[in-house]
Amino acid sequence: MPTVRKRKLPSGLIRWQASYVDGGGNRRAKLFERKGDAEAWLTETRHDLVRGLHTPSSVSPTIKDAAALWIKRSNEKGLEASTVKGYREHIDLHILPFIGAKKLSEISVPAVNAFADQLREAGRSADMISRVVQSLGAIFREARRRGLANTAPTEGLELDLPDRDDPRPVIPTKPELQAIIGKSEGRWRPVIITAIFCGLRASELRGLRWADVDFEARQINVTQRADASHRIGKLKSKAAYRSIPCSPLVINTLREWKLVCPKRDTGKKDANGEPVKVLDLAFPNGLGKVESHSNLHERGLDPILVAAGLTESMPVLDDAGKPIINNAGEPVMREVGKYGLHSLRHACASLWIESGYNPKQIQRLMGHSSIKVTFDVYGHLFADADADQKAAENVQARLLGG
Structure with a gap:
């Protein structure tokens, strides 16, 4: 049975030993300086034992382990290299420096909140803190799967993360979009047109096949994506598998592009000894293979933005990533495009919302995993200014009359 007993250590110090039998029938004990602390800890431990939420500290791994x-599990599941790399960065840069030596059994809800406070004091943004805490939750889920933890201190946790940054995405204006379309030429034009009017992610554009472009139904079926390592694979969630209606401009542009689109060499020879090539990806590189994300931006979108006059000044960096300084002691600047490919996806969503699509339709077309994501990103675009103004006038009328 659980007990608290007074113990005299070989050093002569007096300590209070709280002991109990864990779920596996093993007796466990912990020493405290004060009897009250031992009793309080034992009461909490007994409560966790009854609920099946207790893991002895002696068998609990550290956060680092x-x-x-x-x-290891992420690699075994075949997650993308870029995804695992992001997880490693969360661990190495944000988790281990603060709580890496702590055991899982020491991490409670208050401890997670304290960890978030540490991150904020260290200058991490609210968005980064949220993502790091999500990774910490994933660490606990894997530990629970292995029987190394019984708690989930991040589940249902509401972090108090004040953030003054504007959460609304940067979206090109209609005149800017018109300028982008006007300056889009050659092999990049069909990519830009599809991005603006269909809202595909860059990875989905890079993985789009001609087999997924239904010219008769005038729609694009999103069924796969290309990762950072140029590998074709599954989409990130079930919701990402979707069909998107295409405007006449998209269909006509794709029809024209298909006639000259590079084909992929299969590595086989025909009866005449000529290489057998197939029309596979809709937006491949010159060899018909997966185009890189950097090429889409640096050789595709960025020159178009510069030609359209949609630029911003950025310092030129050296190989070490530091600004190059001129003879006057000032950084050397260059003009670069002010938008990324994801901004074109945001633009598509804004145009759909302006056309009257409701939130559920936007969620489906954008491939969001939940309606919460849709509202978090585009909630402000669903605002009805006329209705808000009328409500404000009604409030005044109710109070002052007239």
């Missing part, structure tokens, strides 16, 4: 198991 549990994080290594999570990364």
Whole structure:
């Protein structure tokens, strides 16, 4: 049975030993300086034992060890290299420096909140803190799967993260979009047109096949994506598998592009000894293979933005990533495009919302995993200014009359 007993250590110090039998029938004990602390800890431990939420400290791994198991599991599941790399960065840069030596059994809800406070004091943004805490939750889920933890201190946690940054995405204006379309030429034009009017992610554009372009139904079926390593694979969620209606401009542009689109060499020879090539990806590189994300931006979108006059000044960096300084002691500047490919996806969503699409339709077309994501990103675009103004006038009328 659980007990609290007074113990005299070989050093002569007096300590209070709280002991109990864990779920596996093993007796466990912990020493405290004060009897009250021992009793309080034992009461909490007994409560967790009844609920099946207790893991003895002696068998609980450290956050560092549990994080290594999570990364191992992520690799075994075949997650994209870029995804695992992001997880490693969360661990190495944000988790281990603060709580890496702590055991999982020491991490409670208050401890997670304290960890978030530490991150904020260290200058991490609210968005980064949220993502790091999500990774910490994934570490606990993997530990629970292995029987190394019984708690989930991040589940249902509401972090108090004040953030003054504007959460609304940067979206090109209609005149800017018109300028972008006007300056889009050659092999990049069909990519830009599809991005603006269909809202595909860059990875989905890079993985789009001609087999998924239904000219008769005038729609694009999103069924796969290309990762950062140029590998074709599954989409990130079930919701990402979707069909998107295409405007006449998209269909006509794709019809024209298909006639000259590079074909992929299969590595086989025909009866005449000529290479057998197939029309596979809709937006490949010159060899018919997966185009890189950097090429889409640096050789595709960025020159178009510069030609359209949609630029911003950025310092030129050296190989070490530091600004190059001129003889006057000032950084050398260059003009670069002010938007990324994801901004064109945001633009598509804004145009759909302006056309009257409701939130559920936007969620489906954008491939969001939940309606919460849709509202978090585009909620402000669903605002009805006329209705808001009328409500304000009604409030005044109710109070003052007239």
